[in-house]
Amino acid sequence: MALERSVRAKLIAKRDPEREREAREWISSVIGKNLKPAPIEDILRDGTVLCELINKIKPGSIKKINTAGGDFKMMENINKFQDAVRAYGLSDADIFQTVDLWEKKDISLVVTTLFALGRETYRHPEYKGPHLGPKPAEEHKREFSQEQLRAGQTVIGLQAGSNKGATQSGQNIGASRKILLGK
Template identity: 70%
Template sequence: MSLERAVRAKIAGKRDPQQDKEAQEWIETILGKKFPAGVAYEDYLRDGVVLCELMNKLQPGSIPKVNTSGGDFKMMENINKFQAACKAYGVADLDTFQTADLWERKDIAQVTTTLFALGRASYKHPEFNGPYLGPKPADECKRDFSEEQLKAGQSIIGLQAGSNKGATQSGQNIGAGRKILLGK
């Protein structure tokens, strides 16, 4: 098997049809319209129009001009606008897909991951009142320790500090084996 085929198989293996379905249903609910029958999930999202409409529903005016016609570059521009709007909305840069992932259908699983990240980011926007996609992100749990508690923690020696009941690595011969010289 060629390396390229192996890489494609690994990427395709990451894809979860159930997550694709959840993301599609979330988009349909927010936009109030169903995906056309017989059109694949990635094919319907490919030109970026639906993604821009979704972003404008979540945060009105975030993408003022959506290209509905034009060449390939105009459609890829929609995807780029969606990605920029996602980042501005609170989606982490590492959670956003690359334009080629959708346009060339290289990694649709990453596109779905971005949609789930967008769904999680929507929890942090009080102006949006659902539906949400994915689990609610955890809130910060800030702790305040007294000076006495902090000093008490300094006297504790963890096992990684070398007090592992006298265990050492002496006697282990990792790497080069013993060299035995034979007599002449």
């Protein structure tokens, strides 16, 4: 019982109300409707809002959103969302597990997925809506000529340091330190 309270306290401490507010406002602006005033996990739990979100970002991502049919159908919505964001470009490391949302195990991971999705939208020029989070860095490939590469091979980097005048004298390797006490 005490261990369960400790785990729950740690999960609550991981949550960031400011990030949750930003994610909530972003979802609302993307789907074009106000979300009910409730905790974010209650709004997203059945997966319908998540499915609407990815369909607005990439139309046709989810063909059929379940609105009835019990818990299994609602969890299926969450799984469809996860598959759709994976196809959109998110890595598995950025996607929460279904139980994190359905059982409210770790809502901070759900919010992290939303931020990852918001960042991914920058990489898709066809998406014209609002973004969430900072723009990802772009790759800047550099091309070096063979002459430049050869010139770099003759330089000794400063990190290599210098062993000028270095010896092992006084290092006392393997011998124990002897402390003499005065009489």
